[in-house]
Amino acid sequence: MRLPHARGPMSAAVVGALRDDLSADGLADLWRHAHPAADPRTDDDLHLALWVVYELHYRGFDGVDPAREWDPELLRARLMLEERFEEALRADAAPVVAQVLGELGDADPATQVERVIASVDGPDVSRFVQREATADQVLELMAQRSLYTLKESDPTSFVLPRLDGAAKAALAELQYDEYGGGRADRLHATLFARGLEACGLDPTYGAYLDQAPGHVLAGNNAMSLLCLNRRLRGAALGHLAAFEATSSLPCRKLASGIRRLELPDELWEYFDEHVEADAVHEQVALRSICGAAVDAEPALRADVLLGAAVYLQTEATTGTRTLDAWQQGRSCLVSAGEAVPA
Ligand SMILES: [Fe+2]
Ligand SMILES: [Fe+2]
The missing domain is CATH 1.10.1240 (Methyltransferase, Methionine Synthase (B12-binding Domains); Chain A, domain 1)
Incomplete structure (x- = not known):
C-alpha cells in the first residue's frame, strides 16, 4: 500500500x-x-x-x-x-455501560450486551440501501467499507493470545470461519475483494485510504485500539459481539438492495454469506466468547460492555454522516487530502 x-x-x-x-x-x-x-x-x-x-x-x-x-x-x-x-470513547460509552450494569446487575454478559445494543440508537443505512440508494451510493459505501473489510477479522486475531480456555477455543472457531474454513478462496476479505472487482472498484488493500473520511478511519482505529492493547481485551470481545449481533439482518437488507440495483452477483454473495454466518457468529460471540471470558475473568465484565458501546456508537456516527452526505447530495467519500465538513 x-x-x-x-x-x-x-x-x-x-x-x-x-x-x-x-x-x-x-x-x-x-x-x-x-x-x-x-x-x-x-x-x-x-x-x-x-x-x-x-x-x-x-x-x-x-x-x-x-x-x-x-x-x-x-x-x-x-x-x-x-x-x-x-478518553472520548470512554466518555461517550460510560452512561450506557453504567445504566446497563445498574439495571441488569449480574445478568449474563450476553443479556447485558443485548441491552447495550438496544440502548444505542443509530440510523439504518442498510434499510436505505435496500429501498432507496443509487448504485453509485452503494459503490461509495463499499469503497468506504473496504478499509476494514479487506482485512476483515485481522484485528481480532491479535486478541487470541491474550485469552485462554473456552473463550480462546470459541474465538478461534469464529476466526476459522472468517478466514474461509481452510479455503483461501473463501476468506471473507477475499469474497469482498471479488465483489469490489466485479463492480469495477479497486480491490487492492488500502486503495481507498485517501478517500475515507475521518469517522470511517476512527471506526477502524477503535478496533485496532481495543485489539492491540492487551489491557482492553474485554472491550475487544464486546466490540466483536456487538458487531456480529448487528450484522445478519443488515446484511440481508444490503444483499436485497444490491439485487434491486442489479449490481454484480459477486457483491451480493459477500453479504448473502454473512446473513447465515453472522446469525451463528452472534451466538458464538455473545455466549461462547464473551460469556466464557467473563466467567474466566469476572473483572472483564464492564469492559465487554464498553467495547459493545464503542462499536455501536462509532458505527452510528459513520451511519449518520454517510446518510447526511447523501441527503445533501454529496459523496460519502472525500477527495485525497480534503477534510470533510464538520
Ligand atoms: Fe465475515
Ligand atoms: Fe462474522
Whole structure:
C-alpha cells in the first residue's frame, strides 16, 4: 500500500517520518499540533495519523522498513493519539455501560450486551440501501467499507493470545470461519475483494485510504485500539459481539438492495454469506466468547460492555454522516487530502 496524503500537521508528521525514513524525533508532542477544535472522535488528521501507525502492525506501506513497527517514537506518538481517542470513547460509552450494569446487575454478559445494543440508537443505512440508494451510493459505501473489510477479522486475531480456555477455543472457531474454513478462496476479505472487482472498484488493500473520511478511519482505529492493547481485551470481545449481533439482518437488507440495483452477483454473495454466518457468529460471540471470558475473568465484565458501546456508537456516527452526505447530495467519500465538513 502507498502512504496516504497528509490531512494536517499530525498526519504530515507521521507520513513524513515514514516516507523519508527519517527518525521520528519530535512526534512525541504531536497533539500540540492539533487544531484547537479537533474532535478526537472523528478528526481527519488525528485518525489518519493513527490509522497509519496502526497499519505498521498489519501489512505496512510500500518502501517503509517493516522494522518501523517498533520505532519507539512512532509508538509514543501512537500512545498519545490513542489516549485522546480512548478518553472520548470512554466518555461517550460510560452512561450506557453504567445504566446497563445498574439495571441488569449480574445478568449474563450476553443479556447485558443485548441491552447495550438496544440502548444505542443509530440510523439504518442498510434499510436505505435496500429501498432507496443509487448504485453509485452503494459503490461509495463499499469503497468506504473496504478499509476494514479487506482485512476483515485481522484485528481480532491479535486478541487470541491474550485469552485462554473456552473463550480462546470459541474465538478461534469464529476466526476459522472468517478466514474461509481452510479455503483461501473463501476468506471473507477475499469474497469482498471479488465483489469490489466485479463492480469495477479497486480491490487492492488500502486503495481507498485517501478517500475515507475521518469517522470511517476512527471506526477502524477503535478496533485496532481495543485489539492491540492487551489491557482492553474485554472491550475487544464486546466490540466483536456487538458487531456480529448487528450484522445478519443488515446484511440481508444490503444483499436485497444490491439485487434491486442489479449490481454484480459477486457483491451480493459477500453479504448473502454473512446473513447465515453472522446469525451463528452472534451466538458464538455473545455466549461462547464473551460469556466464557467473563466467567474466566469476572473483572472483564464492564469492559465487554464498553467495547459493545464503542462499536455501536462509532458505527452510528459513520451511519449518520454517510446518510447526511447523501441527503445533501454529496459523496460519502472525500477527495485525497480534503477534510470533510464538520
Ligand atoms: Fe465475515
Ligand atoms: Fe462474522
